[in-house]
Amino acid sequence: MDYICLVYVDENRLASLPRGERDTLLARTCDYRRDLLAEQHYQWGRWLPSARLATTLRRRDGGLRLRDGAAIRGEEQLGLVVLLRARDLDQALTLAAGLPLVELGCVEVRPLSEQAPWVRQGDT
């Protein structure tokens, strides 16, 4: 199954870390990515720069409503997205827990589906 790992982290806290610690964190994340890739768990991943760069929009009543910032506000913001392939949730959780940023922030692990979830309801 495919799982998306949404890593949330407080960017101010990250910025306040000593330079050396930040470098180590980055190096460890790159190493971990290589391990995941070697074991064919890693499908895709990207860093997300500051949530200040986000723009959120909604289309309502024929008009577009635009707003500066992320859809959900909070101290911890999406900072890294990793798409993993795992046998089951247990394996996905174990792999996600190994992401170095989880020591600082948190990771939300969610299964992905090719089918829109609302199609499934009421099929039986």
Next chain:
Amino acid sequence: MQTSRHIEALYRDESRRVLATLIRLLGDFDLAEEALQDAFTAAVTQWPKDGIPDNPRAWLVSAGRFKAIDRLRRRARFDASLEELALRFEQATEMPDLDLSVEDDRLRLIFTCCHPALSEQARVALTLREVCDLTTEEIASAFLIPVPTVAQRIVRAKAKIRDAGIPYRVPEKSELAERLGSVLQVVYLVFNEGYFPSSGEALTRTDLSGEALRLGRLLFSLLPEPEAGGLLALMLLTEARRAARTDAAGDPVLLDDQDRSLWDRTLIAEGESLVERSLRSRRFGPYSLQAAIAAVHAEAQRPEDTDWEQIVGLYDVLLRAAPSPVIALNRAVAVAMRDGPQAGLALIGDLLAEGELDNYYLAQAARADLCRRLGRLEEARDAYRAALALCQQGVQRDFLQKRLAALDVERGHA
């Protein structure tokens, strides 16, 4: 007639085992439950004619599996992807050696129902439903929550198991301790809800404690880990005191005032031997230690025979293994018994100053009791009042009220 009675008995004894195996084979809780019902329905019509099969359990699993394939086929007329699934089940014709795998299937089911990715409430409801075979209505009435709430918790938990890929397997050795902790927590929660209801007027709900004991025994028989034995021992040693725990009027009786001849010696003996076994393993944890403390109490013929030195020692180890303000409070009470009320009061004072027991009425109740014993009646009164303000449970409130009233009498005499 005899056959139908046989099928009834079989349902009672075997339905959870058959269900656990069907869940593994079919990979879906709801499909497996339907298949289980279909299999027993088929047995009711076929067995009186054809006779009872040599291996009824294997017959039921096999019948359930074929019924599930039929169901998928019928639904496949509307959803083509189900045809593929039906074909896959059908081709897996090789039936595994049932007698070997069936106990593993039960353990798998317990670990899946108690998976830490499910909420604690969902774990409790799902385990009571799937492993213990309680109905949704029974679970709702035991926990005093509406039936639709329980039903929804179970439906959502099953959906998460299916759609998030929560596996149906016994955890590997490296993760066993943590995952077992999640299972034991569910068992103990069910037991405590039966023994110390968090709300309502009745002091105990025997049926829930009974379910927890059955579950604890099943778990320990499937997986004889020290902490599984420790929890079973703790529940047995607690349950042993049930008859002495309330008086004729249904009011609680403190440990010191209990009629120890009412304690169930059979349960105590079983609990003690389990505690010893767990402690000898040297892989014990908080449940075994709490059971060991309960065993020391059980050994004392009279309250004054209690080995408080040993109890304080066990609390010291427990506090290191599982630090918590509540355990620290219990230790303080044990120290008061060993070294006198003054020593205990000082410790409770420190704990209250740390602020973590602010909403815990037993901390105030313990302080009140120690003040009373020291003759500091005004302080005792204030502490009982503080305890009352924090306590929601009807019977416990009555108890505190009585203590407060007795204090006024005592003060009148002074």
